[in-house]
Amino acid sequence: MKKEDFENPEITEQQELEKITKILLREIKERENQANKTELKKIIKSRVLGGEEDEN
Amino acid sequence: MKINKIILENFRTFYGKHTIEFSTSDEKPLTIFIGENGSGKTTLLNAIYWAFTGGTTKQFGESNILINKDAIAERSSSCSVEIYFETDTHHYILARRTSRTSETNDLSMGMIDKNGAYTAVGQMHIEKVIERLIPKKLASWYIFDGEAIGHLHLNGDPKFKNDLQQTFGFSSMRTLSDVITDIKRDYEREQRKQIGNAELDEVGKKIESAESDVSFYEQQISKLQSTKETALSEIESLDYQLSKFAFAGQLQTRQANAQRLINENKSKLEIKTLQRNDLVVKTMPQLLIKNQIEILIDTLHEKEKDQTLPEPFGTRLIDDIQKMQECICGAPIHSGSDAYTRLEELRSRAATSQHTHRISLIRTQIGAYVTDSDSFDSRLEQMNADIGAYESAIADQEQIIRNADEAIRAIPDAQIRQLKEELTKAGSKRDQANGEIAVAISRKDERKVEIEKLRNLQASMFASLSRNNNLTKQKNKFDELSRYVDAQYARQEAEVLEALNQEVSGVLYKYLTKNFIAKVDPSTYAVKTFDMDQRLVSLSTGETNLLKFAIIAAIVGMAGEKTKISKVNWITEPIIAPLIFDAPFSVVDSEYRAGIANNLTELASQLIFLFDSDKWDAELSKLLSGRVGKFYTLVSRAKGEQKETIKTLRIKNKTISLNEYNSERDDTICLEVKI
Numbered sequence: 247m248k249k250e251d252f253e254n255p256e257i258t259e260q261q262e263l264e265k266i267t268k269i270l271l272r273e274i275k276e277r278e279n280q281a282n283k284t285e286l287k288k289i290i291k292s293r294v295l296g297g298e299e300d301e302n
Numbered sequence: 303m304k305i306n307k308i309i310l311e312n313f314r315t316f317y318g319k320h321t322i323e324f325s326t327s328d329e330k331p332l333t334i335f336i337g338e339n340g341s342g343k344t345t346l347l348n349a350i351y352w353a354f355t356g357g358t359t360k361q362f363g364e365s366n367i368l369i370n371k372d373a374i375a376e377r378s379s380s381c382s383v384e385i386y387f388e389t390d391t392h393h394y395i396l397a398r399r400t401s402r403t404s405e406t407n408d409l410s411m412g413m414i415d416k417n418g419a420y421t422a423v424g425q426m427h428i429e430k431v432i433e434r435l436i437p438k439k440l441a442s443w444y445i446f447d448g449e450a451i452g453h454l455h456l457n458g459d460p461k462f463k464n465d466l467q468q469t470f471g472f473s474s475m476r477t478l479s480d481v482i483t484d485i486k487r488d489y490e491r492e493q494r495k496q497i498g499n500a501e502l503d504e505v506g507k508k509i510e511s512a513e514s515d516v517s518f519y520e521q522q523i524s525k526l527q528s529t530k531e532t533a534l535s536e537i538e539s540l541d542y543q544l545s546k547f548a549f550a551g552q553l554q555t556r557q558a559n560a561q562r563l564i565n566e567n568k569s570k571l572e573i574k575t576l577q578r579n580d581l582v583v584k585t586m587p588q589l590l591i592k593n594q595i596e597i598l599i600d601t602l603h604e605k606e607k608d609q610t611l612p613e614p615f616g617t618r619l620i621d622d623i624q625k626m627q628e629c630i631c632g633a634p635i636h637s638g639s640d641a642y643t644r645l646e647e648l649r650s651r652a653a654t655s656q657h658t659h660r661i662s663l664i665r666t667q668i669g670a671y672v673t674d675s676d677s678f679d680s681r682l683e684q685m686n687a688d689i690g691a692y693e694s695a696i697a698d699q700e701q702i703i704r705n706a707d708e709a710i711r712a713i714p715d716a717q718i719r720q721l722k723e724e725l726t727k728a729g730s731k732r733d734q735a736n737g738e739i740a741v742a743i744s745r746k747d748e749r750k751v752e753i754e755k756l757r758n759l760q761a762s763m764f765a766s767l768s769r770n771n772n773l774t775k776q777k778n779k780f781d782e783l784s785r786y787v788d789a790q791y792a793r794q795e796a797e798v799l800e801a802l803n804q805e806v807s808g809v810l811y812k813y814l815t816k817n818f819i820a821k822v823d824p825s826t827y828a829v830k831t832f833d834m835d836q837r838l839v840s841l842s843t844g845e846t847n848l849l850k851f852a853i854i855a856a857i858v859g860m861a862g863e864k865t866k867i868s869k870v871n872w873i874t875e876p877i878i879a880p881l882i883f884d885a886p887f888s889v890v891d892s893e894y895r896a897g898i899a900n901n902l903t904e905l906a907s908q909l910i911f912l913f914d915s916d917k918w919d920a921e922l923s924k925l926l927s928g929r930v931g932k933f934y935t936l937v938s939r940a941k942g943e944q945k946e947t948i949k950t951l952r953i954k955n956k957t958i959s960l961n962e963y964n965s966e967r968d969d970t971i972c973l974e975v976k977i
Contacts, residue, residue, distance in 0.1 A: 263786040264873060267478070271874055274474040274481075276430040286481045287488075294779060 269293060303435050303879050304908045305350070306393075307386040312373035313349050314381075315342040315938075317969040322346075324880075324910060325931020326388070332903055332929045335912045335972070337936030338949050338960045342970035343912035344447070346936070347884045350910075351445045353383040353398045355438045356407055361447045361884070368400055372967045379403065389435065389878075391416070396432070436879045440469055443854070444877075448885040454850050457538065458531035458828035466827055469857060470798050471874025475791040482784045487513075489777035490760075497767045505760045512753045519746035526739045531826050533732035540725040542840070547718050553706040560699040560706075567699070571692035578685040585678045620649045790873045798860065799824055801868035805856035805905075806849065808867050813848060813897030820849065829853065844891035851890070851898040854881070859905030866904075880908035885917065896925055903929040915949055915960050923953075933975045939965035953977070 273289055304326045310316045324333045337343050348362045358365040369381040380401035387394050393414040400407045411423040411431065423431055436444065443465060455462060467473045487510065494506045619630075624645060627635055635641045764774065799822045807819040810831070818831045818839060829849065833839050841849060859865040861876035881902065887895050902909060903926065913922070935951060935958050944963040951958045953975055 260786075263783060266783065267787055267790065267873060268875075270478055271471060271474045272434070274477050275434050275471065275875065283481060283484065286477065287485055290478070290481050291485060294783060295776060 266294060303387055303389050305385060305387045305880055305910075308346075308350060308353075309384040309386075310346075310349050310382075312370040312378055312381040313383055314345045314368060314370060315968075315970040316345065316349075316972075317370045317372050317967060320972055322934065322972050323932060324908065326908060327931045328907075330929055330931035331906060332909045332911065332926060333932040333934070334926070334930055335910070335934045335936055336915050336918050336951060336960070337912070337970075338915045338938060341936040341938040341960065342972075343914070343936060344884055345970070346972075347445060347447075347882055347912060349383045350385065350882060351441060353385045353396055354432060354436055354445075355441045356398065356409075357438070357441075359442070359445070359447060360450075369402060370969070372969065374402065394431075396428075434875070436877060437468060440465055440877060443469065443857075444879040445882040446884070448883050448888040448890075451847060451850050451854075451889055454853075456829040456846075456850070456853070457535045458528075458823065458826035460528065463827035466857070469861065469877045470794075471872075471876055472791065472795055472798075474874060475787060475794070479784065479787050479791060482780055482787060486777060486780050486784060489773065489780065493764060493773055493777065496773065497764075499763070499767055502760065502763045502767060505756055505763065509753055509756045509760060512749045512756065515749045516746055516753065519742045519749070523739055523742045523746070526735045526742065527825055530732055530735035530739065531828060533728045533735060534828075536728040537725060537732065538840070540721055540728060544718065544721050544725065547713055547721075550710055550713055553710050557703050557706045560702040564696050564699045564703075567692045567695045571689060571696070574685060574688050574692065578682065578689065581678070581681060581685065589678065620645050794870065794873055795824070797868075797870045801860050801865060801870050802853070802856050804867045805859060805865055806852045809852035809855070809897065809901050810849065813894060814845060820852075844894060847890055848894040848898060852901060855898075855901045855905040858907065862905070862907040864905050864907065878907055880910060881906045882910040882912075884912045885914060886911050887917070887922075895922070899925050915951055918951070927977075930977060933977045935960060935973050935975060937962060937971050937973055939963075939971060940968050941965055 270290055270293055273293065274286065277286065277289075305324050306326055307321060307323045310320045310322075312318065325331060335343060335346065344359075344361055348358045348365075351357065351359055352368070369379070373381070380399055382397060382399035384395060384397040387396070395412045395414075397410045398407050409425075409428050411428045413421045413423055413431075415421070432438075442450070464473070467476070490506055490509075494503050623629055623635060624637070624642065627637070629635055629641070633641075635645065802822050803820060806829070810818045810820060816839075817834050818841070819834075820829055820831050822829050831839050831841055831849070856865065858878070858881060860870055862878045863869065863872075887898070890898055899922075909929075911926075933953070937959065938961045940961070940963050942963065946961075948962075949960040951960055954977065956975070958973070958975065
């Protein structure tokens with residue numbers, strides 16, 4: 247990563263999004279023909295929010 | 303994914319344990335098996351298919367009997383297939399076993415990471431891991447009989463689109479996008495509930511209603527597009543059927559050409575016949591005279607020899623002198639005198655000279671007249687040959703006219719009328735679908751604009767009314783993720799379709815004599831071909847098969863990042879699996895075989911070809927030689943005495959038998975040929 251990349255919060259944010267998207271896609275792919283939408287919603291929420299969800 | 307090794311035990315024709323290693327080299331990705339009919343090629347392919355999916359291909363007969371018959375007789379009640387394979391990150395061992403008593407298969411799997419650590423995959427997760435690596439639904443894209451290429455429909459078949467989307471991971475992206483949208487809605491409802499503002503609630507309901515409308519229009523558009531594709535397929539099929547009758551015009555042109563040639567040949571025939579008649583008329587009297595004179599001369603010669611020459615010349619005078627006993631000069635000539643004797647001698651000489659003189663005169667007189675007759679025979683022969691050729695050409699052309707007449711009479715007018723009516727109907731169906739699609743798109747867009755406005759309004763209301771910052775923060779995360787996923791989906795789909803267009807067009811450009819390009823319709827994934835003037839063109843069956851193989855090669859090439867023309871920046875994980883073909887070129891025109899083989903070996907990460915020994919030839923051997931990493935023969939063994947000729951294969955100056963008799967049992971063995 248270039249020096250200026252560290253200074254550019256947008257790139258880090260994009261990378262974060264890419265990382266979480268890849269994880270979510272893998273979760274979905276493994277469950278493509280098995281899990282229903284409610285289950286997927288639960289899994290995705292938990293992956294995206296991590297511990298935050300409990301606060302609600 | 304690449305398959306390193308397979309171990310079969312008592313699987314159909316493979317009695318006992320058989321270990322077969324596959325080539326995994328990038329330079330030589332090809333493993334070849336050659337065997338005669340019934341030697342176990344389809345069994346081997348199905349062993350791999352079964353291990354991954356638990357099912358078998360359509361071509362595999364008696365698929366419920368998997369255990370080797372001899373093994374059953376020897377009280378072994380199970381069979382198994384173990385597959386050793388690798389991905390970029392792990393090595394895997396997958397084993398599937400079935401027994402006579404069990405209705406299900408036992409499945410086990412282990413993973414070995416980069417550091418060599420082995421982990422058994424839990425029973426609950428095995429199917430998930432396999433599904434991620436090679437989904438059951440897509441297995442037939444990678445492991446199939448060459449003839450199955452015919453079942454691949456490129457005219458907008460929804461199955462083709464769905465399979466392709468799953469292969470490239472778009473279906474996962476779509477699911478992710480849908481689930482995130484649902485989560486966002488839940489948040490909005492929750493927020494509205496917490497705020498308890500009627501106006502905000504109203505806006506939220508309006509958004510939900512508008513989104514429901516958008517979803518309805520999207521479904522409607524999808525259905526209409528399917529209707530349109532069906533109409534387009536019908537049009538294509540009807541056009542094709544009508545094109546078979548379009549040859550009436552060609553037949554008429556052929557008839558006109560034949561008639562023109564008949565006329566030309568007839569006038570040549572007429573001229574030549576006149577010339578021949580003229581020759582005969584002119585030469586026949588000469589020939590007759592010549593003939594008669596020859597007869598006359600012969601007669602004269604005969605008579606001359608017999609001394610029976612006609613009167614009156616020499617002999618009459620001699621008779622008179624002898625009778626008068628006085629010469630014309632007045633001198634007396636008495637009988638018995640010397641003069642009398644000399645007269646007698648003169649008699650014969652006088653007559654001969656006269657006749658010789660007369661013959662000579664006749665020869666001189668007829669000489670010039672009969673000269674032309676000397677070349678008569680050869681000239682007549684040539685003229686007759688010319689006349690024969692003209693008559694034969696006329697007969698041929700007349701036959702062409704008669705055949706064309708017959709073909710024209712056979713064209714069913716009623717059928718053509720019916721096809722044209724159906725074509726008009728299909729055209730109307732297409733136009734109607736187009737119109738309705740345009741209306742639905744316009745309504746959907748209107749609703750989207752409305753949603754955008756309502757969302758802006760909702761956002762500002764949320765900003766002023768929100769009491770739960772945490773809820774807003776969480777929803778914002780999903781808003782951001784939603785925008786990112788949708789943008790990535792659009793980008794990646796556009797990149798994939800563009801790459802597919804370029805790769806497939808590259809193959810068509812390289813291997814077809816015509817300059818055609820392929821384009822994938824972004825909404826239906828129908829693959830269409832165009833000429834350089836952007837006109838839609840139809841391909842022959844052979845060309846279509848080349849196109850289908852090019853699509854398969856491009857798909858595996860893109861997924862494995864082996865394409866040269868274009869690359870895709872993947873956010874999804876596309877399926878990377880070996881291509882395993884039984885009878886790979888069975889439906890391929892020989893002229894495209896080299897092109898397809900080159901294309902596949904360049905783009906596939908791993909290729910396993912199973913050839914019938916009758917189809918393996920020197921050209922294929924030469925074509926694939928540089929890319930073959932492993933080479934095997936499948937030898938059929940039979941218990942009894944030799945019934946048929948032993949089939950052999952000649953490789954690298956070695957002759958290898960493909961079948962054996964007097965064996966311990968009926969089975970198959972796999973022998974590696976070092977290359």
